[in-house]
Amino acid sequence: EAGVTQSPTHLIKTRGQQATLRCSPISGHTSVYWYQQALGLGLQFLLWYDEGEERNRGNFPPRFSGRQFPNYSSELNVNALELEDSALYLCASSLRAYSTDTQYFGPGTRLTVL
Amino acid sequence: AQKITQTQPGMFVQEKEAVTLDCTYDTSDPSYGLFWYKQPSSGEMIFLIYQGSYDQQNATEGRYSLNFQKARKSANLVISASQLGDSAMYFCAMREGATGTASKLTFGTGTRLQVTL
Numbered sequence: 178e179a180g181v182t183q184s185p186t187h188l189i190k191t192r193g194q195q196a197t198l199r200c201s202p203i204s205g206h207t208s209v210y211w212y213q214q215a216l217g218l219g220l221q222f223l224l225w226y227d228e229g230e231e232r233n234r235g236n237f238p239p240r241f242s243g244r245q246f247p248n249y250s251s252e253l254n255v256n257a258l259e260l261e262d263s264a265l266y267l268c269a270s271s272l273r274a275y276s277t278d279t280q281y282f283g284p285g286t287r288l289t290v291l
Numbered sequence: 292a293q294k295i296t297q298t299q300p301g302m303f304v305q306e307k308e309a310v311t312l313d314c315t316y317d318t319s320d321p322s323y324g325l326f327w328y329k330q331p332s333s334g335e336m337i338f339l340i341y342q343g344s345y346d347q348q349n350a351t352e353g354r355y356s357l358n359f360q361k362a363r364k365s366a367n368l369v370i371s372a373s374q375l376g377d378s379a380m381y382f383c384a385m386r387e388g389a390t391g392t393a394s395k396l397t398f399g400t401g402t403r404l405q406v407t408l
Contacts (some may be wrong), residue, residue, distance in 0.1 A: 210395065214334075220382065222395035233395060265334050274394040276386045277326040277343050282336035 209251040214238035215264035266286030297399035382386030
């Protein structure tokens with residue numbers, strides 16, 4: 178069974194540009210989560226999508242947005258990039274949205290903003 | 292207050308020895324899940340083991356076991372027979388609530404484990 182996949186692996190952008198990151202969940206999983214892992218800040222929850230709807234978002238500005246498609250894959254968009262957006266962005270999926278459900282992570286997209 | 296506390300920034304262990312990585316948590320929700328993940332230098336978060344708040348027995352998965360002490364709100368990871376490939380960052384995480392509502396994982400700051408010969 179294929180795991181969570183993310184693309185691209187690396188992304189280099191300049192300040193002010195937009196970045197689009199993609200995630201495909203494990204087959205059968207309906208919940209998709211996005212996390213940011215920036216140096217010195219640890220893993221921070223960004224967004225949660227379930228059944229095509231945004232269910233929760235972390236403490237991030239509105240220029241971080243995304244969506245979930247009918248096939249449950251997801252896209253994270255970061256507008257007006259700033260230097261501090263440089264981070265590893267991890268996508269995870271779970272079968273459902275219960276506290277007992279394990280979130281399985283993809284390999285991440287490393288975003289560098291110059 | 293920190294929801295997940297990992298007090299050991301770094302740990303060393305000799306190959307074939309056992310090591311315990313500490314994790315304490317804070318929640319008032321009676322239903323929660325506790326998870327441990329491993330993050331090698333490649334960056335991918337690898338799920339290791341899960342413990343539910345209502346589970347009566349400590350979880351085990353191969354060489355990994357979880358020492359769950361609910362009253363003390365601790366969920367320490369024990370790795371037995373350490374291998375060189377165990378060298379990585381280890382994160383403790385918690386997910387609160389029975390269904391949905393705040394379905395995010397809250398992570399600790401991690402412990403970097405180095406296995407030596």
